[in-house]
Amino acid sequence: MRTIFTVFLLLSFFALDGFSQRRALRTAESHIDNNRFTQAISVLQPLLVGEDVNREAYLLSGIAYLSVPGGSERALELFDIAIEHYPLEDKPSRRALEARFYKAQALHLDYRFEEALGLHTELLEVIPSSEGDLIEAVNREIAYGEQALYMVQNPVPFEIQTMGRAFNSSHDDHSPVVALDESTIYFTSNRPLSETEREEGQYFENIYVSYWRDGAWTAATPLELPGNYYGNRATVSLSPDGNSLFFFQNDGAIGNLYESRLEFGEWTEPIPFPPPINSGYNESHASLSLDGERIYFTSDRPGGYGGKDLYVSHLLPDGFWGEPLNLGPEINTPLNEESPFLHPDGRTLYFSSEGHASMGGYDIFSSILDDVDGEWSEPTNLGYPINTPDDDIFFMPTPDGQRVYYASRQPDGFGSTDIYLITFPSEDDRSLAVVASHIYDENKMPYSDAVVRIYDQENELLQGIYRPNSLTGKFVAVLPAGRSYRLELQTEGYEPFEQVFTLEVRDVYGTRNRATYLEPIMLKRGE
Structure with a gap:
């Protein structure tokens, strides 16, 4: 504790200079804008020490804490202080409005839905009409709150159990990809691969694998893929025969979909999906149909309905993928859709969306393809507590539909996003x-x-x-x-x-x- 205290004192001493404080605040704001919330907290913590604390430091710290696992309680404390320093006046400042908006978000994540709704409703009365983006965001949060109240009062019956330390760590563990016979699970984790990574605090996402052996799952180990890639890789899907692994790879400013095949016990050199699947924009998730003739994937390419949309491409007789088709407004919204998973029945699509009737951020939905007219049914929210006030993105049911492997941030987790197994009641017949x-x-x-x-x-x-x-x-x-x-x-x-x-x-x-x-x-x- 003494070392940390000394570092804070030294940093706060230098940060007392007005220019240094402003520079630190802008650095923290840049970290927040690029989702580097832990780094933002590290920059901002020294600014919170002392008597003359810049009020913006409270607000930015609250925003950063709101976005890290288990940070909502600390975020609420910081937002309360920020609100004291940003009073609502005849013409409230943007920062004053933001302090209350983010406090309401923190209340929502803490399952205090009625308090969050009350604060958002009060905000609508004072936000100037010129702040159209904030008005839209508040209305969306109100819709989240109303949906959350309904879903929590009408929970879905199922049993949920953690996959344990064989899979989960204090870091983000997510995107489980399961062999059809449930003998192998691949997943993504940003736990450090080496002591060097641990010391530098920069953890890339990597692919891990666990096998069912002698009645238990083996401790997960990093999946060895050929090549010298150094960056983020995340599991996406597995071919029905289990011999092809599809994954996301960060290639500079964009992300692409890749495939590696298992041949005689060794994985082949990863190959990017050719155009028109990869497009020069971001393609982040994909799911292959059981017959291998359709691929559903996520892309933020131009021409969609907004943000990330879901597309389908059909395998042509010449072995190439056809021009992708947007799944249309029944599935896609002006906000983001993610992580499509086509059930082996070939008709049921599971996906995550911010834009449908969500209880907060991404929720998981299902839609069924009509065999006659080729139209998708209205998406159905899978319910609480499968969905939570936080983001729920990756959902992979077994073919019989009685179990689901998915990632979620639960109160009893190991520290961040963990992998869980859902089991539905035995009387729930599957086909x-x-x-x-x-x-x-x-x-x-x-x-x-x-x-x-x-x-x-x-x-x-x-x-x-x-x-x-x-x-x-x-x-x-x-x-x-x-x-x-x-x-x-x-x-x-x-x-x-x-x-x-x-x-x-x-x-x-x-x-x-x-x-x-x-x-x-x-x-x-x-x-």
């Missing part, structure tokens, strides 16, 4: 199931050079074509439950294989008794 098996050759070694086709036994319709993992020989399929299927396998040099199996409606699916694992397929040499 899809995960089926998996392994293929071995005559030497009992994993075999991957095979093609698996699965047909509906009743109508003979092909359900899908699957290829095994190159290292493990495992293939995974997602099928409607309550039906019988015929599996056919063909590969050169071996006898054809055929198997009939049935998926009961109320079977319990997935790893840890959540997936239906067929008996391993042992290939026999052909004559």
